[in-house]
Amino acid sequence: MMEIKKCKNKKCERSLPKTYKHKYCEKCRNEHVKQIKDLGKAAMAVGVIVVGPAVAAITKGKINIKK
Ligand SMILES: [Zn+2]
Numbered sequence: 001m002m003e004i005k006k007c008k009n010k011k012c013e014r015s016l017p018k019t020y021k022h023k024y025c026e027k028c029r030n031e032h033v034k035q036i037k038d039l040g041k042a043a044m045a046v047g048v049i050v051v052g053p054a055v056a057a058i059t060k061g062k063i064n065i066k067k
Contacts (some may be wrong), residue, residue, distance in 0.1 A: 005016040007025040014025045022029060 003018060005020055007014045007017060007028055008023040009025070009028045012025060013027050014027070016022075017056055024032065045052060
């Protein structure tokens with residue numbers, strides 16, 4: 001019996017090679033990686049927003065820049 005693997009993405013369901021190790025096709029995997037990277041960037045941005053003022057507050061308290 002030939003086992004036909006399909007991409008687990010319901011919108012895609014592209015047939016995959018039998019030897020293919022992943023549940024999703026290359027395209028869906030790439031998109032997933034992109035999503036994770038975007039999430040990472042968003043998390044980084046949030047980190048900068050949250051940490052930035054705190055760091056500024058700390059450095060202002062310690063370092064006095066005289067004009
Ligand atoms: Zn797919």
